[in-house]
Amino acid sequence: MKPHRWAGRTILILVFGFLYLPIAVLVGLSFNASGLPTVWSGFTLQWYGALASNSDILGAASNTLIVAAFATLISTILGTLLALGLENRRRNGTVVEALVFAPMVIPDIVLAVGLLSFFSRLGLPLGLHTIVVSHVIFCLAFVCSIVRARLKHFDHSIVEASRDLGASGWTTFWRVTCPVLLPAIIAGALLAFTLSIDEFIIAFFTAGAGRSSITLPMQIYSMIRFGITPEINALATLVMGVSATALILSQWLNKDTLR
Amino acid sequence: MPAFLRRPDPRALPALLWLVLFMVVPCLLLFAYAFFERGTWGGIVYTFTLGNFARVFDPLYAGVFLTSARIAATATAIALLIAYPAAYAISRAPRRRQPILLFFAVLPFWSNYLIRTYAWIVLLNREGLINSLLTSAGYTGEPLSMLYTEGAVIVGLVYNYLPFVILAIYSSLSRLDPQLAEASRDLGAGPVRTFLRVTLPMTLPGVAAGGVFIFVLSIGNFVTPALLGGGRFQMIGNLVYDQFLTANDWPFGAALGMILILLMLLLLTIQARLTDRAAGTRPPAREEAA
Numbered sequence: 001m002k003p004h005r006w007a008g009r010t011i012l013i014l015v016f017g018f019l020y021l022p023i024a025v026l027v028g029l030s031f032n033a034s035g036l037p038t039v040w041s042g043f044t045l046q047w048y049g050a051l052a053s054n055s056d057i058l059g060a061a062s063n064t065l066i067v068a069a070f071a072t073l074i075s076t077i078l079g080t081l082l083a084l085g086l087e088n089r090r091r092n093g094t095v096v097e098a099l100v101f102a103p104m105v106i107p108d109i110v111l112a113v114g115l116l117s118f119f120s121r122l123g124l125p126l127g128l129h130t131i132v133v134s135h136v137i138f139c140l141a142f143v144c145s146i147v148r149a150r151l152k153h154f155d156h157s158i159v160e161a162s163r164d165l166g167a168s169g170w171t172t173f174w175r176v177t178c179p180v181l182l183p184a185i186i187a188g189a190l191l192a193f194t195l196s197i198d199e200f201i202i203a204f205f206t207a208g209a210g211r212s213s214i215t216l217p218m219q220i221y222s223m224i225r226f227g228i229t230p231e232i233n234a235l236a237t238l239v240m241g242v243s244a245t246a247l248i249l250s251q252w253l254n255k256d257t258l259r
Numbered sequence: 260m261p262a263f264l265r266r267p268d269p270r271a272l273p274a275l276l277w278l279v280l281f282m283v284v285p286c287l288l289l290f291a292y293a294f295f296e297r298g299t300w301g302g303i304v305y306t307f308t309l310g311n312f313a314r315v316f317d318p319l320y321a322g323v324f325l326t327s328a329r330i331a332a333t334a335t336a337i338a339l340l341i342a343y344p345a346a347y348a349i350s351r352a353p354r355r356r357q358p359i360l361l362f363f364a365v366l367p368f369w370s371n372y373l374i375r376t377y378a379w380i381v382l383l384n385r386e387g388l389i390n391s392l393l394t395s396a397g398y399t400g401e402p403l404s405m406l407y408t409e410g411a412v413i414v415g416l417v418y419n420y421l422p423f424v425i426l427a428i429y430s431s432l433s434r435l436d437p438q439l440a441e442a443s444r445d446l447g448a449g450p451v452r453t454f455l456r457v458t459l460p461m462t463l464p465g466v467a468a469g470g471v472f473i474f475v476l477s478i479g480n481f482v483t484p485a486l487l488g489g490g491r492f493q494m495i496g497n498l499v500y501d502q503f504l505t506a507n508d509w510p511f512g513a514a515l516g517m518i519l520i521l522l523m524l525l526l527l528t529i530q531a532r533l534t535d536r537a538a539g540t541r542p543p544a545r546e547e548a549a
Contacts, residue, residue, distance in 0.1 A: 008347075011345055011347075015425075016364070019418075020367070022381075022382055023375070025382065036386075037391060081274060082274035084271075092267060093265035093267070099282075099283070100274075103282060105527070106286075107475060107476060107479035107496075107523065108479075109479050109499050109500070110286070110479070113503050113509075113512060114282075114285030114289045114516070115285050117509065133281055134281065136277060137278065140274050140277065141278075194369055195369070200373055205503070217371065220373050221482075224377050225485075228380060232377065239371050243369065243370040247366055247370070248366075
């Protein structure tokens, strides 16, 4: 066997080890009865049970789901329409392209303090609704980029065929364009959902004071600052599991575009 | 209408309006705040000043800038050194296995940043996994204090942003025509020379894109220095955080935010130049034909 193949394999094993071992340790510890990293004293689900009776965590989890649901819904609609609009033109103005690209590269701390300044300048009370408004910004950009990639592979002659056969614009959209785009739209929605449930910095700045609008990442942040507990390991495992499931599903739905 | 302002399709308008209202306007507001004075009890006094930008050169803050630039630069260098071989190995794997390898390399990036940082607290703390492994391996000295050091902050930044750097370099490598490297080898260049004179220059845009990304996000970070640095290492992100949430000096915080944006635009411009140049690059055949 060629030496470079072994070198490549070794590099990949090392890099994937570096990426996944820390997460694996966390997952393993969440099932450890002793709750300590040093001693394995048997398998338990007690830390997961402790989560279910922690009202702070349950409240934060429900806030996160509310925010993510609305942010996903709005950003999927806006992002899909944006993709359709952008791909309908052979070229878009550079200002428009920059506007659509910006949410993916702007440092989140800048967007966070900008939004805080903006909302308080308007005198708008902060809460879950301001987090939703803020999350839609970057979620729609990612939905748009996934749907756009799909549209680039889209065979436009089937749309023309549908129109030639007498279907109206709406019928063509619902019966032709939408079914072809649907996997990409759902993939985008799943990505938007994960981005929203995991987003911390912007939510932290736009949530306002008080427990009523604390999201799960904010709850996790305050727990981490007080130290390591087995409950955090269990919570981290659950959150990672939800994200990974949504992302793998998203990738699987969108696999035709990527090929 | 000039080409760069070409009127968008009506379906794009709702999203574009959303972005203008909730991203552009807040950034412009921040830009305006950066030139105003802070009131005695916080708040904003609408008198024009350049003082917020001048304060950046105050030794107290200049120190934070230098520390965060050093930490971000070290993290960037380490990430590039790990990501390049990884991306290269993925790009040389069998073609149908590449998408899945890439997906799993990038997967952690989309998951929860706090949790990935927390994982390193579990590994690095004094009673943590690494110290207990050392003890069980026969090490009897004091437990190593790895957490709350500059090294821990750097490891955290590299760990969190590595997937994206791999993705950026891979996308450059996958666009590279393999015949170029073959041609170089056929013309008698060794593997090292081929890499340095052909592959590396042509994939520099990907390296630059990944590097800009991790550098800007690191220098503006406040979570990793707070959690893995124990608050002992301030980055520009921590300064912005403090101005808005504890010091109540929004104009200075806004000025710092603008500096982050300017830095990002500057680096992205350099990256775009590199991309243009690489697009016009032919393998350097003329010089040093030896």
